[in-house]
Amino acid sequence: MAFNIKALPKKNYIMPGNAACPGCPENIGLKFVSMALGEKATLVVPAGCTSVIQGLWPRQGTSMPVLNIVFAAAASAASGLSRALRIRGKDDIVVVWAGDGGTADIGLQALSGAAERGEDFIYICVDNEAYMNTGIQRSSLTPHGAWTTTTHRGNPGRKKPLPQIVAAHRVPYVATASIGYPWDFISKLKKAASIKGFKYIHLHAPCPVGWRFDPGLTVKIAQLAVETGAWILYEHENGKLKLNPPSNKLVDPSKRKPLEEYIKLQGRFRHLTDRDLEELKKEIEENWREITAILRAQGDL
Amino acid sequence: MRLSSRKPRKSLLPGDTALADSSPSRKDELVVEPGDHFYPLSIAAPGSMGRTGSWRIQRPVVDAEKCIGCYLCWLYCPDNTIIMREKAGPRGQDVASIDYEYCKGCGICANVCPVNAIEMVDESKFISQS
Ligand SMILES: Cc1ncc(C[n+]2csc(CCOP(=O)(O)OP(=O)(O)O)c2C)c(N)n1
Ligand code: SF4
Numbered sequence: 001m002a003f004n005i006k007a008l009p010k011k012n013y014i015m016p017g018n019a020a021c022p023g024c025p026e027n028i029g030l031k032f033v034s035m036a037l038g039e040k041a042t043l044v045v046p047a048g049c050t051s052v053i054q055g056l057w058p059r060q061g062t063s064m065p066v067l068n069i070v071f072a073a074a075a076s077a078a079s080g081l082s083r084a085l086r087i088r089g090k091d092d093i094v095v096v097w098a099g100d101g102g103t104a105d106i107g108l109q110a111l112s113g114a115a116e117r118g119e120d121f122i123y124i125c126v127d128n129e130a131y132m133n134t135g136i137q138r139s140s141l142t143p144h145g146a147w148t149t150t151t152h153r154g155n156p157g158r159k160k161p162l163p164q165i166v167a168a169h170r171v172p173y174v175a176t177a178s179i180g181y182p183w184d185f186i187s188k189l190k191k192a193a194s195i196k197g198f199k200y201i202h203l204h205a206p207c208p209v210g211w212r213f214d215p216g217l218t219v220k221i222a223q224l225a226v227e228t229g230a231w232i233l234y235e236h237e238n239g240k241l242k243l244n245p246p247s248n249k250l251v252d253p254s255k256r257k258p259l260e261e262y263i264k265l266q267g268r269f270r271h272l273t274d275r276d277l278e279e280l281k282k283e284i285e286e287n288w289r290e291i292t293a294i295l296r297a298q299g300d301l
Numbered sequence: 302m303r304l305s306s307r308k309p310r311k312s313l314l315p316g317d318t319a320l321a322d323s324s325p326s327r328k329d330e331l332v333v334e335p336g337d338h339f340y341p342l343s344i345a346a347p348g349s350m351g352r353t354g355s356w357r358i359q360r361p362v363v364d365a366e367k368c369i370g371c372y373l374c375w376l377y378c379p380d381n382t383i384i385m386r387e388k389a390g391p392r393g394q395d396v397a398s399i400d401y402e403y404c405k406g407c408g409i410c411a412n413v414c415p416v417n418a419i420e421m422v423d424e425s426k427f428i429s430q431s
């Protein structure tokens with residue numbers, strides 16, 4: 001499907017002069033959500049950078065309706081909101097917009113419950129790979145080796161495979177996306193909005209403040225994550241897995257850019273030893289092996 | 302308290318009645334009436350964090366000659382501070398322009414431009430002009 005930038009809605013839902021840092025990936029992601037869903041979207045936002053971006057007074061930083069909610073309750077609140085809207089015969093789209101900490105750590109039980117009950121909303125995890133709003137603490141979605149203020153020598157753990165965990169609930173739609181690929185993200189949002197039941201989109205969102213890079217590079221780093229194979233774009237629709245461009249061309253490792261191109265631009269990886277780098281590469285290879293195994297079992301590879 | 306599109310009697314924020322009008326989606330005025338409880342409701346409007354143009358250390362400058370009107374900078378600008386001017390370029394093409402009141406100077410636009418039509422220039426170069 002050809003992507004026509006000029007056909008995108010021109011209306012601004014992200015207000016200029018809001019509280020986001022320069023080059024903020026959450027502002028970019030919210031912009032694409034509003035382009036895809038427009039007036040139909042109601043956001044449910046647990047604590048995180050977006051709480052501040054949209055939640056100031058007397059001016060609000062976005063013009064989407066927002067329910068601000070406590071960390072652990074985003075998916076529960078969205079369940080109630082969505083049910084109430086349906087009872088009233090409204091087809092508004094409830095969208096949870098939660099950080100990686102708010103999703104993979106603190107909000108996981110509510111997320112799992114809502115997925116299991118098949119609640120009708122879209123859950124977006126905006127993954128900047130740490131608790132950014134409180135000063136860059138490690139979350140369970142921080143990659144191996146990354147510096148954070150709670151992992152001075154680099155994160156000893158590895159990134160939790162959250163999209164797969166949600167997909168294991170056998171929900172109708174799970175996808176990964178990146179703020180560097182708006183056409184992919186917007187079409188996934190539109191698809192998710194057309195499906196009834198629980199939908200999950202995991203949005204990769206490089207943060208210049210927490211990852212220690214030049215704010216002009218947010219989009220470039222997001223694209224490098226995909227081009228090097230460190231972040232894989234795919235979707236699970238009714239249990240069937242499909243790779244999306246450009247990841248579908250990167251199954252062969254020789255087609256990928258060297259991981260170093262992605263790593264070297266980020267201060268959070270500056271201290272990385274060769275062993276850490278190998279560990280990171282091994283982790284990425286494992287992710288690809290899992291995906292290609294599923295594709296083979298489906299007869300798609 | 303009510304949302305009213307009629308002439309407001311009293312604004313929630315004295316001297317800030319233009320606020321609601323600058324919002325693209327909500328033209329209503331927030332009105333506080335005698336006996337109302339005070340609810341800290343926000344209204345979508347530019348500048349919730351002030352004039353963020355003052356955060357800039359570098360200023361994106363568009364070369365209208367080079368700009369091909371591809372809209373990529375407009376698509377990625379996190380702060381919606383790129384305004385596309387239709388058919389305003391020297392060759393009749395759409396051309397990018399920048400809202401310096403709020404542009405935070407991140408430089409994303411300059412990095413995504415396929416023809417390098419945006420240059421990041423140190424703000425110090427503009428001090429004598431402004
Ligand atoms: C129960 C609870 N614990 C801690 C906090 C403090 N807090 C506010 S925002 C935040 C970080 C959120 O991180 P994440 O979910 O990754 O979102 P991001 O800020 O990166 O967008 C924390 C810990 C809180 N608001 N509520
Ligand atoms: S810390 Fe990162 S995610 Fe949070 S507002 Fe700043 S740039 Fe955006």
Ligand code: SF4
Binds near residue numbers: 377378380403406411
């Ligand atoms: S420098 Fe950043 S905020 Fe300013 S116009 Fe360019 S992309 Fe937008």
Ligand code: SF4
Binds near residue numbers: 367371374
């Ligand atoms: S990205 Fe460059 S060429 Fe495209 S509209 Fe912006 S300034 Fe013009």
